[in-house]
Amino acid sequence: MNETPPPTAAKGSHDEFGMIHPAPDPNEGDAAVLRTEELLLNMGPQHPSTHGVLRVVLDLEGERILKATPHLGYLHRGTEKLAEGKTYQQIVTLTDRLDYVCAMTNNFAYVRAVEKLLGVTVPPRAEYIRTIVAEMQRISGHLFWLGTQALDIGAMTVFFYTFREREVLIGLFEKLCGARLTYSYYTIGGVGNDLTPEIIAALRAFLKTFPEKIAEYNTLLETNRIWLARTKNVAVISAEDAVAYSLTGPTLRGSGVNYDIRKAEPYAAYADVEWEVPLGKNGDTYDRYFIRVEEIRQSARIVSQCLDKLPDGPISIDVPGITYPSKDRVMVDMESLIHHFKMACEGIKPPKGEIYCATEAPKGELGFYINSDGGNHPYRLKIRSPSFVHLGAFDHMARGYLIADIVTIFGTYDVVMGECDR
Amino acid sequence: MNVVTQLVVILGTIGVVMVTVLLHVAYLTYFERKVLGWMQDRMGPMEVGYHGLLQPIADGLKLFMKEDIIPSGANKIIFSLAPILSLIPALIGFAVIPWGDGQLTIPLPWIGDVTFRPFVTDLNIGILYLLALSSVGAYGILLGGWASNSKYSLLGGLRSAAQVISYELALGMSLVGVLLLAGSLSLVKIAQAQAGGFWHWYAFALPFPQIVALALYGIAAVAETNRLPFDLPEAESELVAGFFTEYSGMRFAFFFLAEYANMILVSCIAAIVFLGGWHAPFPFLDFVPGIVWFLLKVYVFLFFFYWIRATLPRLRYDQLMTFGWKVMIPLVLANILVTSVAAYFWMN
Numbered sequence: 001m002n003e004t005p006p007p008t009a010a011k012g013s014h015d016e017f018g019m020i021h022p023a024p025d026p027n028e029g030d031a032a033v034l035r036t037e038e039l040l041l042n043m044g045p046q047h048p049s050t051h052g053v054l055r056v057v058l059d060l061e062g063e064r065i066l067k068a069t070p071h072l073g074y075l076h077r078g079t080e081k082l083a084e085g086k087t088y089q090q091i092v093t094l095t096d097r098l099d100y101v102c103a104m105t106n107n108f109a110y111v112r113a114v115e116k117l118l119g120v121t122v123p124p125r126a127e128y129i130r131t132i133v134a135e136m137q138r139i140s141g142h143l144f145w146l147g148t149q150a151l152d153i154g155a156m157t158v159f160f161y162t163f164r165e166r167e168v169l170i171g172l173f174e175k176l177c178g179a180r181l182t183y184s185y186y187t188i189g190g191v192g193n194d195l196t197p198e199i200i201a202a203l204r205a206f207l208k209t210f211p212e213k214i215a216e217y218n219t220l221l222e223t224n225r226i227w228l229a230r231t232k233n234v235a236v237i238s239a240e241d242a243v244a245y246s247l248t249g250p251t252l253r254g255s256g257v258n259y260d261i262r263k264a265e266p267y268a269a270y271a272d273v274e275w276e277v278p279l280g281k282n283g284d285t286y287d288r289y290f291i292r293v294e295e296i297r298q299s300a301r302i303v304s305q306c307l308d309k310l311p312d313g314p315i316s317i318d319v320p321g322i323t324y325p326s327k328d329r330v331m332v333d334m335e336s337l338i339h340h341f342k343m344a345c346e347g348i349k350p351p352k353g354e355i356y357c358a359t360e361a362p363k364g365e366l367g368f369y370i371n372s373d374g375g376n377h378p379y380r381l382k383i384r385s386p387s388f389v390h391l392g393a394f395d396h397m398a399r400g401y402l403i404a405d406i407v408t409i410f411g412t413y414d415v416v417m418g419e420c421d422r
Numbered sequence: 423m424n425v426v427t428q429l430v431v432i433l434g435t436i437g438v439v440m441v442t443v444l445l446h447v448a449y450l451t452y453f454e455r456k457v458l459g460w461m462q463d464r465m466g467p468m469e470v471g472y473h474g475l476l477q478p479i480a481d482g483l484k485l486f487m488k489e490d491i492i493p494s495g496a497n498k499i500i501f502s503l504a505p506i507l508s509l510i511p512a513l514i515g516f517a518v519i520p521w522g523d524g525q526l527t528i529p530l531p532w533i534g535d536v537t538f539r540p541f542v543t544d545l546n547i548g549i550l551y552l553l554a555l556s557s558v559g560a561y562g563i564l565l566g567g568w569a570s571n572s573k574y575s576l577l578g579g580l581r582s583a584a585q586v587i588s589y590e591l592a593l594g595m596s597l598v599g600v601l602l603l604a605g606s607l608s609l610v611k612i613a614q615a616q617a618g619g620f621w622h623w624y625a626f627a628l629p630f631p632q633i634v635a636l637a638l639y640g641i642a643a644v645a646e647t648n649r650l651p652f653d654l655p656e657a658e659s660e661l662v663a664g665f666f667t668e669y670s671g672m673r674f675a676f677f678f679l680a681e682y683a684n685m686i687l688v689s690c691i692a693a694i695v696f697l698g699g700w701h702a703p704f705p706f707l708d709f710v711p712g713i714v715w716f717l718l719k720v721y722v723f724l725f726f727f728y729w730i731r732a733t734l735p736r737l738r739y740d741q742l743m744t745f746g747w748k749v750m751i752p753l754v755l756a757n758i759l760v761t762s763v764a765a766y767f768w769m770n
Contacts, residue, residue, distance in 0.1 A: 154736025160462040226735045404660050404738045
C-alpha cells in the first residue's frame with residue numbers, strides 16, 4: 001500500500017491474442033470503486049446471421065451498442081479489375097456474381113450502361129421481356145429478403161414459405177435461360193432467349209395465386225406483437241440522414257423520400273405500365289419491411305401488365321459489331337461465320353468516352369460507371385453497389401440499440417456481401 | 423417386504439423411469455422435427471430408417487463419436503461440470519412425477535408381496551422440490567457460459583441467469599393458486615384431488631378456474647426451458663449458440679438432453695397440476711388406462727411448444743424482461759389474490 005506501482009503496470013499486459021489484461025488495481029479493496037469496461041465483440045466473418053462474410057466489431061456496454069464498425073473485404077474477388085481484361089460481353093457473367101441473389105438485375109444494370117455508351121436502343125419486345133424478368137427477380141429477391149429477415153428475428157416458418165414461391169420463380173428462370181442462380185440472360189442489345197408460351201402460362205398461373213401467398217406471410221408477421229416490437233422504432237433513420245448517407249432503394253423510401261429510378265428516369269417498359277412507389281413514414285425497420293412487401297405486390301402488377309401488353313418482334317437488335325449473328329445463319333453463311341468469329345475474338349468496341357448508368361435493383365441504386373478508351377474492354381469499370389453504400393450508415397443506425405437488433409439491422413439493408421466487396 | 427426387495431423395487435422403478443424419459447427425449451427431437459417440417463411445408467428427417475425413425479439414434483451416435491473440445495483458457499473443471507449440472511436436475515425431477523394411480527402387488531414365492539407403484543417417490547413437498555431443481559439447472563447454463571472463455575457464451579449465460587430468475591418467480595407463483603385449492607404440495611395428492619371428469623381439473627374447477635394460471639404457467643415454462651420465443655440464451659442468429667457455443671460432442675448432447683428433459687418435466691407438471699394428471703376427461707372413459715391420458719396431456723402440451731416455435735419470432739432481451747416483470751408477475755399475483763378470496767368464501 002505504501003509503494004506506488006510503476007507506470008507500466010497500470011497499462012496491463014498483452015496476451016498471445018493481443019488482448020489487454022489490465023493489471024489489478026492496488027487500491028482495490030474495501031473502498032475501491034468497481035471498474036467498468038467496454039466489451040469488444042467481434043461478430044463475423046463467421047457468424048450464422050451476418051449474411052455471408054460481413055465482420056462487425058462492436059463496442060458494447062452490457063448488451064447496448066456504443067459503436068459498430070463494419071469490416072469489409074472478406075469476399076473481395078476483384079471484379080472491377082477483372083473487368084478491365086475482359087471484353088464487354090464477357091463482363092456480363094462477372095456481374096452475375098455481384099449480388100448473387102438477384103443476378104438478373106445486375107445483368108440488366110450492366111447491359112444498360114453499355115448500351116447507353118454505344119447509343120443503341122433495344123426492340124420493344126426485348127424491353128418488355130427485360131422489364132418482366134427484372135420484376136420477377138425483384139419479387140424473388142424480396143422474398144429471399146423477407147425469409148432471411150424473419151429467420152434472423154426468429155420466425156423460422158416464413159423462410160420456408162417464401163422459398164417455396166422463390167423456387168417457382170427460379171424454376172421459370174431455369175426454363176428461360178437454363179441457369180438457376182447466375183443467369184447471364186441479358187445480352188448487350190437484347191435478351192438471350194424469348195419468353196415461350198409455356199413460361200408465360202406458368203407465370204400467369206403463379207401471379208394468380210401469389211396474392212394469397214403474400215397474405216399468408218403477413219398473417220405470420222404483419223400484426224404479430226413480437227414482430228412489431230422487434231421492428232418498430234428499430235434502426236430509425238431520418239429522411240435527411242438517409243439522403244446524406246446516400247441510401248437508395250427501399251432503405252431510402254422507408255424514410256419517406258420518394259425516389260425510385262424506375263419513376264425518376266423511366267427505362268425499359270416502366271413508363272408504359274401503371275404502378276406506385278410505396279413510401280414509409282418513420283424510417284424504421286417495420287416501414288422498410290412494409291415497403292418491400294408492397295413492392296412485391298407492385299412488381300406482380302407490373303409483370304401482369306407487361307404480359308398483357310407484350311409486343312411481337314425481335315428480342316434483340318441485329319447490329320454487326322454489337323450482337324452476334326443468329327446461330328442458324330452461322331452454320332450456312334460465310335459472312336455470318338466471319339462475323340461470329342470477329343465478335344468472339346474482338347468483341348464490342350464502343351466509342352471513346354465515359355458513362356454512368358443507374359438502375360433500380362431490389363436493394364437500391366445499382367450503377368455502372370464505364371470509362372472506354374475505344375478498345376474492346378473497358379479502361380475502367382466502377383460499380384456503385386447499394387449494399388456497400390448502405391453499410392456506410394451502419395454505425396449511425398446501430399448505435400444505442402441492443403445486440404439482438406444488430407441482426408435486424410443487417411437484414412433491413414438486404415445486404416449481399418458479393419455485391420458489397422465486388 | 424424386506425429391505426433388499428424394497429431397494430430392488432425402487433432401483434427398478436428408477437431404471438424404468440430413466441429409460442422411459444431418455445427414450446422420450448430422443449424421440450421428442452424426432453417428433454419436433456416432424457411437426458416443424460409438417461408446419462413448414464417440408465418432410466423432416468426421412469433418410470435413416472422408415473420415415474427417419476432411426477434419426478435420433480444416428481444423431482446420438484454421431485455426437486458420441488465427436489471430438490471432445492475444451493477451448494484454451496476455459497476453466498476445465500467448471501466447463502466439464504456444467505453440462506452435468508444441467509442434466510442431472512432435469513432428470514431427477516422425474517422422481518416425484520406420478521405416471522398413474524394405484525399400485526400393483528404381486529405375491530412372489532419366498533420373497534413375499536412386492537408392491538410396484540407408478541412413481542419413484544411421493545414427496546410431500548413435491549412441487550417445491552421441482553422448483554428448487556429447476557433453479558439448480560440454471561447454474562449449469564450460467565457456469566457453462568462463464569467457463570467457456572467466449573464472449574458469446576458469456577452473454578448467453580448472463581441472459582440465461584436474468585431470464586431464469588425473472589420467469590421462475592412467475593412459474594412458481596402460477597402454481598400457488600392450485601396449491602391453495604388443493605392444500606398440498608404433493609403431486610400425487612394434487613392429481614388425486616382432480617378425479618371425476620374434466621370439470622374437476624383445476625384448470626376448469628370451481629371456485630376459481632385456474633385457466634389464466636395455466637396460460638401464465640405455459641408462458642413461463644417456455645421461458646424456463648429456453649424455447650422460442652424466449653430462447654435468448656441460445657439465440658442462434660445473435661449469439662451463435664449462446665451458452666453452449668463452445669461445447670461439442672457428448673457435453674453438447676448433455677445440454678441438449680437437459681433442454682428436452684426439462685420440456686417433458688414442465689409438461690408433466692402442467693398435466694398433473696392443471697389438467698388432472700392421469701384422470702380421464704369424462705368418468706365413462708375411465709376404462710382407458712391412466713398412463714394413456716397422462717401421456718396424451720403431456721404430448722398436447724409439448725405440441726404447443728413446437729407450434730409456438732414454428733409461429734413466433736424471438737423477443738428481445740429488454741422486451742423479455744419487461745414482459746416478465748411488468749406483465750407476468752402482476753398477473754400471477756392477481757391470480758393468487760382472486761383465488762385466495764374465492765377459496766375463502768367457497769370453504770365457508
